[in-house]
Amino acid sequence: MFKLCRLKYYLRNKERLIILQPLTSSLDEAFQRYSSSAADKDFLHRSILPTDHFQASLPRLPIPELEDTLKKYLECQRQILTDDEYDQTVDIVNKFKVTEGLDLQKRLIAKDKRNKHTSYIAKPWFDMYLKSRLPIVLNNNPFMYFRDDPRPEYQNQLLRSTNMIVSSLKFMKTLRANILEPDIYHLNPAKSDNMRFRKIMRMIPTPFVFYGAYMFKTLPLDMSQHKNMFNSTRIPRPGKDELVVNKEGRHLLVMRNGNFYVFDVLDASGNILEPGVIMASLHQIMQDQSPPNTEPVAVFTAEDRDVWASYREKLISLGNEETLKLIDSSIFALCFEDNKPTDPNAITRMFLHGEAGRIWFDKSLSLIMSAGGNTCVNFEHSWGDGVAVLRYFNEVFEDSTKKSVVHPSTSVQTDAASVQRLEFKLDQEMKENLQQSVKKFNSTIQSLDVHHLEYYKYTKSYVKKSGMSPDSLMQLAIQLAYYRQCKQTVATYESCSTAAFKHGRTETIRSATAETKRACTLFVDNHPAVSVEELKKAMMACSKKHGSLTRNAAMGKGFDRHLFGLKILAEEEDGRLPEMFTDSNYQKINHIILSTSTVSSPAILIGGFAPVTPNGYGVGYSTEDSRIGFNVTSYPPSTNAPNFIECVTKALDDMYEVLEGRHPAKSI
Template identity: 50%
Template sequence: MIRFGSFNKYKAATAYTTLRFKSSSFQDDYQYLQQSKVPTMHFQPSLPRLPIPELSKTAERYLNAQKPLLSTSDFSKTEEIVKSFVGPNGAGQGLHKQLVDHDKKNKHTSYISKPWFDMYLSDRIPLPINYNPILVYIRDPNEAYNKQVIRATNMLISSVRFMKSLRAEILEPEVYHLNPKKSNTDLFRTVTGLLPSMVSWYGAYLFKAFPLDMSQFPSLFNANRIPEIGKDVLFQDTSAKHVLVLRKGEFYIFDVLDSEGNIFPPEVILANLKKVISMSDGQPPSPDHPVGILTTMERDSWAKARKHLKAISPQNETALKLVDSALFALILDDESCSGHVPLVQNFLHGDGTNRWFDKSFSLIIDKDGEAAINFEHSWGDGVAVLRYFNDIYKDSTTKPRVHPDTETKDNPEVTQLDFLLDQEMKNVIAEAKSQYESVTNHLKIDIMEFPGFGKNVCKKQKVSPDAVMQLGFQVAFHKQTGKQVATYESCSTSAFRHGRTETIRPCTMATKAFCESINSNNQPSISELQGMIKKCSEVHGALTRDAAMGQGFDRHLFGLRKLAEVHPEFSKELPEIYRDPAYSAINHNVLSTSTLSSPYVQAGAFGPVVKDGYGIGYLIADNMLGTIVTSYPPHRDGADFVNCLRKSFEDIYRVLVK
């Protein structure tokens, strides 16, 4: 049942606490994380629109990406198919015109936004590992504050402060400063803040500063992905004032905001979290039938199970609404993770019994105070998550609201949510648990750190650190297999209104030439190899700039395909370019790579996007290269790939610093 305790007593305590707040001159300094002079969404109306690339340019970029992957004869076939597609009478011309016309009629958004949402929400594969990535925090520099309940309280309070600042439009707008010394200033904020919103972006541009799309930010809170047959839906209820806490597979909620929208005092929030711990201490390590495991299921199966769960009892429907509407999920794990691999395993997937993977994000804190964000990906991308990630780390560590000696005085009021289960539901849960255990047991995680080589060396040698990192992946795979394969690197297009991501294709003719040379028994001279690395860096830099400016080919071809799928002319058969084996192969991303740069990130990881692939999360520090590689043996050997990667960086370092 739902254990509401003495609800009237709770309301009385809430009223008393609110009154006490006012009488003690409670300050905005506690209620809000930031108080920006420039409104949060000030630049949003004037953001440039995501461009649709020229069809001829997309064809050229697509063929350039295919060339290192195909034999000469296969490339010739693909080249002819592409020429036919984009030719005067080709299917691409009509589809492109339709896409452009549709875009002109929907100037409030981008051409990729809706189909990209649909792509995520229509995919039926389970969320954990396949879609939900993680970002792991570094520890609080003050070790005394890494005690689980202390860190959880401080990060929870900082999260609510972030949310309130966002909704009050006083969170600093997200801006990329090309030269922070000249633009990240009071003058910049004064000038751009005085400009009308419809022209504010242009004012920022004069400072060589680029405001980023913030349309995804509101979806961080009170949001949940709900499974439906065929296509999921995103749910949000911004009126809810409670947070969801999971511990030992049990569900608890308590309000973090009072009736007037003020954050409860730190001592009250700490008391509530301590109450959750004391209530769950009497529970077994995991319930016999953990309901959270259902969020690990294939989405149609989960949709059917959720419908049945609601039908068992109105109590279950009420509990699900409270889970869905919670600000976010705060997960307290009752175990310590010794070592980097167990830490990543726990945060990326765990055993599923103490998780709710459908929430917009979960803040997970283990027994030793290690913390991470695990987020659902359909609603948004790295820009929004990383901003939240960074801001709450800084706030919780520089302005901790509770301390190891903080005393709790108020009587906590926590609600435990219980679900009524029939035998059919218990069987579904048991099967889901078994299937999830099988999947997670097959996932392999390998970690590599390469000290002494990072941004500093690359900058000194005038090559891009990201290009060098990506080159290392190419060399390593070539060492391991003697081949080149489709490679995906995510690039944000948040410089545009409702931008999402574009794909950088790091496997190029330049990287192919270097791989074959460096892995040859007859290597060219060091000076020749240095020249090849610089060429790789130049090509990669151009690809990165194009992708960031919405000038890749992947999203354009994706958008055209979505139109073709509903076009009467192609109802029986898609245009030949989409039936070409080369198109399927380049979208079978054996190497899927991504990085988010922040001094507060200890690690980032995600699963392979194909069974015979590698999921490669990486970090580039000043004097260290780090990567976390996920794989599914026997389809791929992650340990061997990491060994090859280490040798690759040794080779590249030797060439660069010779």
């Protein structure tokens, strides 16, 4: 409150603003002149606000009140437990609230106050990823699929990869030069997303600037994750992995048919090499007639993490340390595929897991490109979340399609290529380990089922006009589909960013609510006829509740991360867990059957990930101006993705009928 009062005084001091205005204008003019100069060919833009301008003043992620968290926890449990299970959990929660919970809450708050540079969840959440011993393929790495280049003549593997590499390097350099426009969520873009806002924000001292932005109804977002995007790799270690960033690397890692290649994309001064030089190196790799690698070492990155840690040490002992360093320190990875899939399910498989040894999954960022130019980002998840990747995604798509550096008329400078092929030294034991890892990988990916849905009856704008939020409708469709398929409500996870806070990560939106449960019974169960008006009222109630859950999650007022923080504190400081966390029903609510996520952007076609439990579904979805898309994964026979897609379609059809004022048909 003190900071906000001081800021109001500062902004009202019109004399000071008038004095600074000439300086602002002259800087603006200089900015405009410099932006168009040749010196800026290595950068996306030059923001007049430093990238980290808001970072110091970002609010800290709040620790919710214990009673509020436990109330929300029980409300969510009520939807998935039997009466007896619920009564048992209520007793455990009430006991926890006045005993261990009270003490843990006090200690968590005290620890948070000692670490004001970060959030209470940042390290535990980061460590959760790094301590997991599960293979990161299917359990960790998601993918996001770029839209095709709107110019068909540029939808070419060589052209598109060259343009995307240069745009990616420009993004990296703009970020590291601290001139990338800060991530800001504008509640009213017409009033705040303009130069006037930026001029005023530039004049406010950094300790107060977040509060100035807030007065303009904007929310600056945390950008601490971005620094881990490039030259970074997750290194397997026994018990807990390590994220290593080496900014000295000037080279790119390219993989094709399980073979490894590296070449420099920056010169000794850190400048981006001429596009023709980069294009020549890519062309040389594409022309390499080497057969697919029969010893694809990259498959080890899909292994159990402790197994991979032991294999990596063995590789180093065999003389592969420098090779591994080149892979680890590469700016990012580009994976060329010789296939040209057109089926959405085949595209998902290529981008989510591919063939054995085709992707180095430990790299923080990998671009995967089919022979037809279809492109995705596959990223290791420990270092960051969708918000950071989305910013990269949007910038690279826009720059590569609107400011292309190579064109269909560009000739390949074959004499400019300078590519080094990497070879691993393997003994007989490692060759046998490699073949076992390939078999294990193939068995794992064959157990995954993938299905896709494109739906065109209504769109994002149609849903908004109906009075529902598009995301609430999609989540209700998922609940209706599962209820129709299995006749029950189960633990559901929807990811929500908490990037509005310093070092925020994510919070869970628990989309299975009393409102969705009631809507499911009205739409699906056999009972006396329900009017269209009552069905629509039930849908609107779901939307209202979902909106409340989303706002709470975004503001750090969910219950999942708070309970997780308390649990980790108990493990680390007490060496034992209270009954609250050993309760089988706590395990049940965290055994996620419906894992869901969406990322909305004109640059994204769809995203995807595997289920987080053997009997669950991974549901990536998007609502756009022209269509609705679902990407569903599962592990049969305990789940049935094709039938789930049928049930989603039925749910969307039923809700469309209701929004159109008609009663939906009962049969599927």
